[in-house]
Amino acid sequence: MNISAAAQLASLPPKTIRYYEDIDLVRPGRLDNGYRDYSESDVHRLRFLQRSRSLGFTIEECRLLLSLYDDDHRASADVKAIANAKILEVDRKIAELQGLKTTLSALARDCHGDDRPECPIMDDLAGHHEQ
Amino acid sequence: MNISAAAQLASLPPKTIRYYEDIDLVRPGRLDNGYRDYSESDVHRLRFLQRSRSLGFTIEECRLLLSLYDDDHRASADVKAIANAKILEVDRKIAELQGLKTTLSALARDCHGDDRPECPIMDDLAGHHEQ
DNA sequence: CCTTGACCTTCCAGTAGATGGAAGCCCTAT
DNA sequence: ATAGGGCTTCCATCTACTGGAAGGTCAAGG
Numbered sequence: 599m600n601i602s603a604a605a606q607l608a609s610l611p612p613k614t615i616r617y618y619e620d621i622d623l624v625r626p627g628r629l630d631n632g633y634r635d636y637s638e639s640d641v642h643r644l645r646f647l648q649r650s651r652s653l654g655f656t657i658e659e660c661r662l663l664l665s666l667y668d669d670d671h672r673a674s675a676d677v678k679a680i681a682n683a684k685i686l687e688v689d690r691k692i693a694e695l696q697g698l699k700t701t702l703s704a705l706a707r708d709c710h711g712d713d714r715p716e717c718p719i720m721d722d723l724a725g726h727h728e729q
Numbered sequence: 730m731n732i733s734a735a736a737q738l739a740s741l742p743p744k745t746i747r748y749y750e751d752i753d754l755v756r757p758g759r760l761d762n763g764y765r766d767y768s769e770s771d772v773h774r775l776r777f778l779q780r781s782r783s784l785g786f787t788i789e790e791c792r793l794l795l796s797l798y799d800d801d802h803r804a805s806a807d808v809k810a811i812a813n814a815k816i817l818e819v820d821r822k823i824a825e826l827q828g829l830k831t832t833l834s835a836l837a838r839d840c841h842g843d844d845r846p847e848c849p850i851m852d853d854l855a856g857h858h859e860q
Numbered sequence: 861c862c863t864t865g866a867c868c869t870t871c872c873a874g875t876a877g878a879t880g881g882a883a884g885c886c887c888t889a890t
Numbered sequence: 891a892t893a894g895g896g897c898t899t900c901c902a903t904c905t906a907c908t909g910g911a912a913g914g915t916c917a918a919g920g
Contacts (some may be wrong), residue, residue, distance in 0.1 A: 602867075612868090613908055621906090631915060633868055649825050657906070666836060681837040688830045692782050692823055699819045705797060706812040726786040733896070743897090744879055752877090762886060766895055788877070861920105868915065875908070886897065 601626075604636035607643035615644060623647060623661060653691065659684075732757075735767035737773035746775060754778060754792060782824065790815075 604626075605612045618624050619634070624643050627635040636644075643664060650660050663684065666677050735757075736743045749755050750765075755774050758766040767775075774795060781791050794815065797808050 600868075611908080616869095617907060631868080633915080650829065651906090652785050653826055653829065654783045654824060663833075673806075679839050681833045685833045685837065688826050688833065691784060692826045692830075695784055695819050695823045695826070696907085697834055698781065698784070699816055702794075702812045702816045702819065706809050706816065731897075742879080745877085747898095748878060762897080764886085782877090863920085864918090866916090869913080870912090872909090873909085873911100875906100877905085879904070880902080882899105882901090884898080887895085890892095 599635045599641070601634050601636065602697060604644060607641050608648050610644055610648045618644070621657065623657070623664065676713050730767045730772070732765050735772050735775060738772050739779050741779045749775070749778060752788065754788070754795065780818055832842065 601612045601615055605615055608615070610618075615624070616634075619626065624640055624647075627637070629635050646664065647660055650663060651657070655663070662680065664681060676712050730738075732743045732746055736746055739746070741749075746755070747765075750757065755771055756777075757771050758768070760766050777795065778791055781794060782788070786794070793811065797811060
């Protein structure tokens with residue numbers, strides 16, 4: 599499959615996909631005419647990248663996550679430890695999004711749609727969980 | 730409060746906080762000696778920025794969200810519409826994180842901690858929700 | 861067969877969002 | 891008064907793309 603089909607499936611611009619190849623995150627095959635040729639599994643990687651990047655993971659974090667699947671030489675114990683660490687991070691992000699949603703919902707609820715609300719929501723703006 | 734105290738409370742580097750001032754996201758006062766002076770409400774803004782940036786919202790999206798609280802001239806109907814749109818986005822992000830967590834949990838579970846798992850999890854890597 | 865248009869390629873420049881380091885001022889503490 | 895750490899500004903660098911130019915490829919139509 600060519601790059602724009604892959605782009606469609608992965609919800610990523612072709613430019614970004616080429617960039618991911620430059621930095622060795624994905625290694626599509628090439629056709630005789632020089633066109634990149636993406637397999638199903640390449641598209642899976644790309645979708646994974648799209649998802650985790652849009653959720654605030656850095657490229658290097660994504661590379662690490664992908665390496666969990668790639669690296670046959672990595673000890674399983676390492677894989678497990680890294681995966682568990684990332685799960686905690688994901689849980690934290692979910693909690694933060696839920697806090698954000700609470701803030702936004704309060705704002706939407708308090709807006710009658712015709713006048714400016716009193717909104718002391720600013721107090722809540724930053725969430726209340728200490729870290 | 731000076732910049733490093735604010736940095737501590739907001740979980741942001743001082744450098745980033747100065748940058749956010751450059752691009753007019755936060756406007757701390759100044760002491761006579763030229764030092765920046767952060768109020769509680771400045772720190773709230775910064776925490777909010779830290780939170781939403783780390784969750785994948787762009788600076789311009791953050792600016793929009795903050796403007797919901799700032800702009801006394803914006804119609805309430807607009808605030809409500811924007812807040813509701815962002816709530817949908819937040820819900821989508823939460824769902825994606827839950828998908829990511831499922832993937833990572835499966836990986837951690839299938840790793841016995843001593844040997845390489847069979848892991849056909851690659852199939853699941855990109856999540857299964859079409860967009 | 862040849863052109864037109866929509867692909868694809870590489871390369872190089874520019875943007876967004878920070879981040880690092882130098883040079884110098886401020887403050888407290890010995 | 892001088893050593894330390896914190897603060898300031900400014901400029902360079904980095905990450906993660908994004909845009910555009912210049913040119914090759916391919917399927918469709920005249």
